[in-house]
Amino acid sequence: MASTVTYSVTGMSCGHCEKSVSSEVSALPGVTEVAADAKAGTVTISSEAPLTDDQIRAAVDEAGYELVGRSV
Template sequence: MSCCSPDNSCSTSAASRDKKTTGVTTVYEVKGMTCGHCETAVAKEVTAVAGVSGVSVDVAAGLVTVTTGTEPDDAQIAAAVDEAGYELTGRAENLSAR
C-alpha cells in the first residue's frame, strides 16, 4: 500500500538518504513508489538491514541502489521494502555494478 493519495500527491517533503560508500552495489526494481515520503520510507527500512552501508532511492525510475560489504541477501532487502509498504520485483541486472 502506497503512502500517497490516488493522485500521487504527498504532503511530506522528500528526504534523500543517499550515502556514498564502497562495497558491492546492487540495484533493485521496486513498484509503488511515487513521492518523497516513499523514498524516505524505503531508504529507512533498507538502511536498517544488517550489512547495508548505503542506500539511494530513485522514485521516478522505481530503483533502489543498495551498497553492502558483501553480496546482499535479496530476501532481507525484499522484506525491508515490503515493511516500507512497497514491492521489490527483482534485481535490475543490467544496472547492477559489482
Template sequence: MTTTEFQVTGMTCGHCEMSVREEVERIAGVESIDVSAQSGRLVVTSSSALDQDAVIAAVDEAGYSAVAA
C-alpha cells in the same frame, strides 16, 4: 563492497523514498542507499554479500514491491 540494484514498484514521491530508505537501512552491513521514486530504482551498497530477500522484505514492510534487477 557489494552493490545490488532492485526495481521497486509503487513509489510516487519523496515520502515513499524515505520509507524505503528507513527500512533498508536497518539491514546489517548496508553502507549506502540510493532510491528514486521517479525511476523506481533502489541501489544498495553493502560491506559484504547482501541478503536480497532481506532487502525485498524491507521494501515490502515499507509498503512497496521489489525485485532484483
C-alpha cells in the same frame, strides 16, 4: 567485500516513499548507502556484507512497497 546492487521497486511515487524504503533498507546489517528513486522505480544499495534478495524484499515490503527484481 563491498557490493552495490540496484533493484526495481513498484509503488513509490514521491520523496516520502523514497525515505520509507531507504529507512527500512538502511536498517539491514552491513548497509552503507541507500539511494531510492521513485521516478526510476529503483533502490540502489551498497553494503559491506552480502545481502540476500529475500532480506531486501522483506525490508521493501516493510516499507509498504514491492521489490520486483534486480535491475540490469
